[in-house]
Amino acid sequence: xxxxxxxxxxxxxxxxxxxxxxxxxxxxxxxxxxxxxxxxxxxxxxxxxxxxxxxxxxxxxxxxxxxxxxxxxxxxxxxxxxxxxxxxxxxxxxxxxxxxxxxxxxxxxxxxxxxxxxxxxxxxxxxxxxxxxxxxxxxxxxxxxxxxxxxxxxxxxxxxxxxxxxxxxxxxxxxxxxxxxxxxxxxxxxxxxxxxxxxxxxxxxxxxxxxxxxxxxxxxxxxxxxxxxxxxxxxxxxxxxxxxxxxxxxxxxxxxxxxxxxxxxxxxxxxxxxxxxxxxxxxxxxxxxxxxxxxxxxxxxxxxxxxxxx
Amino acid sequence: xxxxxxxxxxxxxxxxxxxxxxxxxxxxxxxxxxxxxxxxxxxxxxxxxxxxxxxxxxxxxxxxxxxxxxxxxxxxxxxxxxxxxxxxxxxxxxxxxxxxxxxxxxxxxxxxxxxxxxxxxxxxxxxxxxxxxxxxxxxxxxxxxxxxxxxxxxxxxxxxxxxxxxxxxxxxxxxxxxxxxxxxxxxxxxxxxxxxxxxxxxxxxxxxxxxxxxxxxxxxxxxxxxxxxxxxxxxxxxxxxxxxxxxxxxxxxxxxxxxxxxxxxxxxxxxxxxxxxxxxxxxxxxxxxxxxxxxxxxxxxxxxxxxxxxxxxxxxxxxxxxxxxxxxxxxxxxxxxxxxxxxxxxxxxxxxxxxxxxxxx
Numbered sequence: 293x294x295x296x297x298x299x300x301x302x303x304x305x306x307x308x309x310x311x312x313x314x315x316x317x318x319x320x321x322x323x324x325x326x327x328x329x330x331x332x333x334x335x336x337x338x339x340x341x342x343x344x345x346x347x348x349x350x351x352x353x354x355x356x357x358x359x360x361x362x363x364x365x366x367x368x369x370x371x372x373x374x375x376x377x378x379x380x381x382x383x384x385x386x387x388x389x390x391x392x393x394x395x396x397x398x399x400x401x402x403x404x405x406x407x408x409x410x411x412x413x414x415x416x417x418x419x420x421x422x423x424x425x426x427x428x429x430x431x432x433x434x435x436x437x438x439x440x441x442x443x444x445x446x447x448x449x450x451x452x453x454x455x456x457x458x459x460x461x462x463x464x465x466x467x468x469x470x471x472x473x474x475x476x477x478x479x480x481x482x483x484x485x486x487x488x489x490x491x492x493x494x495x496x497x498x499x500x501x502x503x504x505x506x507x508x509x510x511x512x513x514x515x516x517x518x519x520x521x522x523x524x525x526x527x528x529x530x531x532x533x534x535x536x537x538x539x540x541x542x543x544x545x546x547x548x549x550x551x552x553x554x555x556x557x558x559x560x561x562x563x564x565x566x567x568x569x570x571x572x573x574x575x576x577x578x579x580x581x582x583x584x585x586x587x588x589x590x591x592x593x594x595x596x597x598x599x600x601x602x
Numbered sequence: 603x604x605x606x607x608x609x610x611x612x613x614x615x616x617x618x619x620x621x622x623x624x625x626x627x628x629x630x631x632x633x634x635x636x637x638x639x640x641x642x643x644x645x646x647x648x649x650x651x652x653x654x655x656x657x658x659x660x661x662x663x664x665x666x667x668x669x670x671x672x673x674x675x676x677x678x679x680x681x682x683x684x685x686x687x688x689x690x691x692x693x694x695x696x697x698x699x700x701x702x703x704x705x706x707x708x709x710x711x712x713x714x715x716x717x718x719x720x721x722x723x724x725x726x727x728x729x730x731x732x733x734x735x736x737x738x739x740x741x742x743x744x745x746x747x748x749x750x751x752x753x754x755x756x757x758x759x760x761x762x763x764x765x766x767x768x769x770x771x772x773x774x775x776x777x778x779x780x781x782x783x784x785x786x787x788x789x790x791x792x793x794x795x796x797x798x799x800x801x802x803x804x805x806x807x808x809x810x811x812x813x814x815x816x817x818x819x820x821x822x823x824x825x826x827x828x829x830x831x832x833x834x835x836x837x838x839x840x841x842x843x844x845x846x847x848x849x850x851x852x853x854x855x856x857x858x859x860x861x862x863x864x865x866x867x868x869x870x871x872x873x874x875x876x877x878x879x880x881x882x883x884x885x886x887x888x889x890x891x892x893x894x895x896x897x898x899x900x901x902x903x904x905x906x907x908x909x910x911x912x913x914x915x916x917x918x919x920x921x922x923x924x925x926x927x928x929x930x931x932x933x934x935x936x937x938x939x940x941x942x943x944x945x946x947x948x949x950x951x952x953x954x955x956x957x958x959x960x961x962x963x
Contacts, residue, residue, distance in 0.1 A: 408847040511644035515799040553792040554813040561962040
């Protein structure tokens with residue numbers, strides 16, 4: 293199926309892969325923000341995940357172990373952030389920015405000597421005859437396991453937040469931490485857990501870059517993906533399925549503009565390369581205009597410092 | 603100050619004051635040389651090569667020179683601040699190593715008339731600002747020849763960064779020489795609007811591969827496209843740095859920037875007090891543009907053809923932009939045998955005839 297020199301099926305299959313890093317980072321950050329903490333350190337957690345996953349995968353020869361290490365490293369970064377913001381009550385915005393800078397520097401240090409190495413490959417899962425179905429086969433049944441995991445995480449996050457008691461408690465903490473505290477919920481513990489989960493997802497997203505999508509290590513290779521993930525959480529008005537939509541729109545337009553150029557379609561390059569950002573802003577404007585500000589759904593306690601004495 | 607220097611210093615002033623001062627005056631302060639990098643030395647490409655040259659320069663001069671480096675400096679307002687910082691830190695010679703530092707360099711140079719500045723790939727000069735650039739397009743002519751011979755689908759890809767003259771020269775030169783050996787060749791160009799973003803570079807490479815490209819060139823800095831080329835089993839060329847880790851395939855050759863001879867020369871000039879503002883544009887002949895080893899994946903006769911072209915360029919017997927050449931719209935540019943002048947090339951803003959697509963402006 294081709295349209296204007298672009299194979300639509302290949303386009304969709306490649307946009308899914310291109311969107312996975314930001315999807316993973318964004319869905320993790322969504323959980324953290326629903327618990328009321330704004331962690332601007334996504335970029336830093338991603339890149340530390342990217343290098344840790346890469347190093348472990350190269351030495352062990354197992355990409356699966358690499359992804360585990362990346363999740364652990366991302367979570368460790370997030371726990372550091374949780375300690376600073378939840379126990380020492382430091383400013384969340386400043387601490388998040390510091391976490392990003394720290395992560396970029398730490399990853400550059402750890403990555404010395406890993407430039408140009410090739411990681412063990414993460415093969416696509418074989419679905420046998422399913423992969424041969426026209427159109428649906430290449431789109432749905434031709435990916436690696438991490439991509440399917442990312443979709444499962446979106447589903448799991450949605451089920452957890454909207455259909456489980458634990459999810460309700462987490463949202464309560466994010467909406468009004470004083471009330472949650474008065475009810476006997478352990479606000480700091482819940483927030484630390486949410487942050488650690490967010491960090492683990494960001495680490496996975498980073499490792500997807502260094503192990504699957506690029507796949508190699510280069511200093512600063514996330515190149516702003518963490519910031520896009522943060523924007524997508526707002527774009528999605530803190531809802532899991534909209535995070536999926538936002539990540540795929542953003543990744544899709546990015547991939548599409550490159551392919552339009554390869555197909556030689558005469559649209560000015562500047563318009564094409566700003567398109568992902570323009571479309572993201574447009575959707576945001578439309579969504580917020582229609583329902584009013586409250587309906588955007590930001591957790592009420594987002595970014596506010598919690599101290600039990602208040 | 604190191605503890606040892608401190609002890610030596612106090613000992614000198616405490617005991618034999620006069621001779622201590624004399625020693626101070628004789629052991630000249632090392633010359634401080636500053637460097638502004640666009641990326642990080644770990645990019646394996648552009649910045650890596652500048653940093654290699656810096657280290658070679660340091661090794662050459664030993665204790666007479668000291669360097670200060672600021673990495674990851676965005677092109678724009680931030681650059682001006684970073685360059686000022688180096689000047690205030692006592693650097694007497696500052697190399698700013700990307701096109702986008704042109705105006706910031708000129709602005710800072712006005713405030714520090716006693717500091718010498720060297721701007722890479724720009725065209726604005728002042729009494730204390732020199733420019734230096736390499737004729738990368740000479741290297742592109744050589745790899746363009748190889749690309750034209752190696753492609754089976756007759757589609758070669760070029761991952762382009764920004765529509766500045768250096769990149770346009772590269773695209774034109776590669777196309778002209780690929781076309782010369784393979785009249786059916788078609789060039790696909792993707793502008794990624796970044797020098798360094800491995801994920802985007804990889805996506806662009808994949809888009810090319812899906813569109814049937816089987817020989818890939820890049821103007822971007824990372825080795826991401828190389829990894830995609832390897833997975834797809836097509837050919838590619840190292841850029842800025844040798845990228846030899848991808849030899850013998852996909853990397854079949856490369857264009858290497860070797861800035862070391864120039865850096866050593868300019869630092870020597872400052873030490874000798876002979877530094878003058880000038881604009882230099884060095885090519886294969888001066889050793890600044892090198893062609894990386896052509897691997898065995900390339901047939902011997904193609905290799906010989908490419909090396910012969912390289913030698914002719916190095917000796918000055920052949921210029922890559924020699925007429926007859928038409929502009930993209932078909933209007934004449936160079937008459938038969940006419941060679942493009944440097945001032946035209948340094949502002950090159952059009953494709954030559956045969957390239958599809960519109961050059962962004």
